[in-house]
Amino acid sequence: MGIVIRGDGIAACCCGQLLGSAGFAVMREETGRTPVPALMLSRRTQRLMCDVFDKADLFDGFARVEARIVQWEKSSSPVRIPHSAVVISEDELLGRLNFSAGHQRSSDYQPSWTVFASRPLPSPIAEHRFGSRVATVLPADLADDLESAACWIESLSNGWLFLLPAPSRKGWLLAVGAAHDTLLSASRLVARQIRSLGPPAGQFPACPVIADPFCGLFDQTRWLACGSAALAFDPLCGDGTGNALREAILASAVIRAAFRGEPEAELLDHYRTRLLYAFRRHLQLCNDFYTSARQGPWWDAELELIARGLEYCERESRKASPFRYRLQGFELHGV
Numbered sequence: 001m002g003i004v005i006r007g008d009g010i011a012a013c014c015c016g017q018l019l020g021s022a023g024f025a026v027m028r029e030e031t032g033r034t035p036v037p038a039l040m041l042s043r044r045t046q047r048l049m050c051d052v053f054d055k056a057d058l059f060d061g062f063a064r065v066e067a068r069i070v071q072w073e074k075s076s077s078p079v080r081i082p083h084s085a086v087v088i089s090e091d092e093l094l095g096r097l098n099f100s101a102g103h104q105r106s107s108d109y110q111p112s113w114t115v116f117a118s119r120p121l122p123s124p125i126a127e128h129r130f131g132s133r134v135a136t137v138l139p140a141d142l143a144d145d146l147e148s149a150a151c152w153i154e155s156l157s158n159g160w161l162f163l164l165p166a167p168s169r170k171g172w173l174l175a176v177g178a179a180h181d182t183l184l185s186a187s188r189l190v191a192r193q194i195r196s197l198g199p200p201a202g203q204f205p206a207c208p209v210i211a212d213p214f215c216g217l218f219d220q221t222r223w224l225a226c227g228s229a230a231l232a233f234d235p236l237c238g239d240g241t242g243n244a245l246r247e248a249i250l251a252s253a254v255i256r257a258a259f260r261g262e263p264e265a266e267l268l269d270h271y272r273t274r275l276l277y278a279f280r281r282h283l284q285l286c287n288d289f290y291t292s293a294r295q296g297p298w299w300d301a302e303l304e305l306i307a308r309g310l311e312y313c314e315r316e317s318r319k320a321s322p323f324r325y326r327l328q329g330f331e332l333h334g335v
C-alpha cells in the first residue's frame, strides 16, 4: 500500500491529503523548485480546495480581486469584468495546508505507485510543447491611485502583460513574449498602474505542454503524472491551480480504485483520456484568446503552434476508448 509522491506544489499536496486520509502509507520526495510568488485563485478553485482539505476558512484574510480590467482586442478600450478571487503566494498556501505528505522516502523503498506531481519526469518520457512563449515575473510597486481589488491584462504586438495586486500597494507583473521593458514601453493600460519594478524574480515557460506518456509502468512501479508535470497550461487562462487540483483528485481516485481491484489498464485509459480532453479544451481556449488579440507575427507564430497542439489532441483522441468510470465525490465508480 506504499505510494511515493514526488513534488512540491498543490498537486502533490492534494494527492498526499486524499491518499493519506484513505489510509495509504505516503512517502514524499521533494524537487526543490522555486515557489510561484503569487497565484490568483477563482472562487470555484477555492471551494474545491476547501472540500479536499476539509477547511472552510482556508482563504480567510487573503487579498481579494473583484474585477479584471482587460484591454485585449487590438485598439479596444479597457473592459471591466467582475471577478471573485484571492491572491496568495504558493508558499503561504502550502503553509496553510500544512503540507508534509508523510515521511521522506528512504532509498531502498519500493512503492506500489509513484505519483510525479512536479517536473522533472524520468527519461525517456517526452514533452510536447505547443508554444514558445516564456513569462518573466517581476515585483512591482503600484501607483497610488490604482484600484487595489483589480487585476490588469493587456495584449500588445509582441506579447501580453498581467498585473496582479498584493497587499500594501505591492504587486506582481507577468510579462509574456517579448522582454518586459519592450512590452511596457508600448503599454497603454498596465504601465500606468506601476510606479516602479524590482529585478526579475524568475522566468517560466508559459505555453501548453503535455507529457507523453503521463502514466504507465516504470521499473515495475505503476506511475502517474499529475498537475503541471502532466499538463502545463498557459497562465492566461488563469486556472492552472484548479486544473492541478482536479488532476490530483482523479489521480488519487485511480490509485484507490486500483487497490479496490478495478483493472489498472482501464483505469489508466480513463485517466489518459480525461487529461487529454482537458488539454484539448485548454488549447481551444488559447486559440480563441490568441485569435482575438492577434496583432502581428508573434501572435501568428504562437497560433500556429496551438494549431499543432489541437492536431496532436485530435490524433490522440482517436485512440481513446469510451469512458467506463465516473468520479463521484473523490471516488471513481463504474458507469
Ligand SMILES: Cc1cc2nc3c(=O)[nH]c(=O)nc-3n(C[C@H](O)[C@H](O)[C@H](O)COP(=O)(O)OP(=O)(O)OC[C@H]3O[C@@H](n4cnc5c(N)ncnc54)[C@H](O)[C@@H]3O)c2cc1C
Pocket: 007, 008, 009, 010, 011, 012, 033, 034, 036, 038, 039, 040, 041, 117, 118, 119, 135, 137, 174, 203, 204, 205, 226, 227, 228, 229, 232, 235, 238, 239, 240, 241, 242, 244
Ligand atoms: C509565474 C506564474 C504565475 C502563475 N499564476 C497563476 C495564477 O494566478 N493562478 C493559477 O491558478 N495558476 C497560476 N500559475 C500556474 C500554477 O502555478 C500551477 O498551475 C500550479 O501551481 C500547478 O501546481 P503543481 O502542483 O502541478 O505544481 P508544480 O508542477 O510543482 O509546478 C508549479 C509551477 O512551477 C512551475 N515550475 C515547475 N518547475 C519549474 C522549474 N524547474 N522552473 C521554473 N518553473 C517551474 C510550473 O510551470 C508550475 O507553474 C502560475 C504559474 C506561474 C509560473
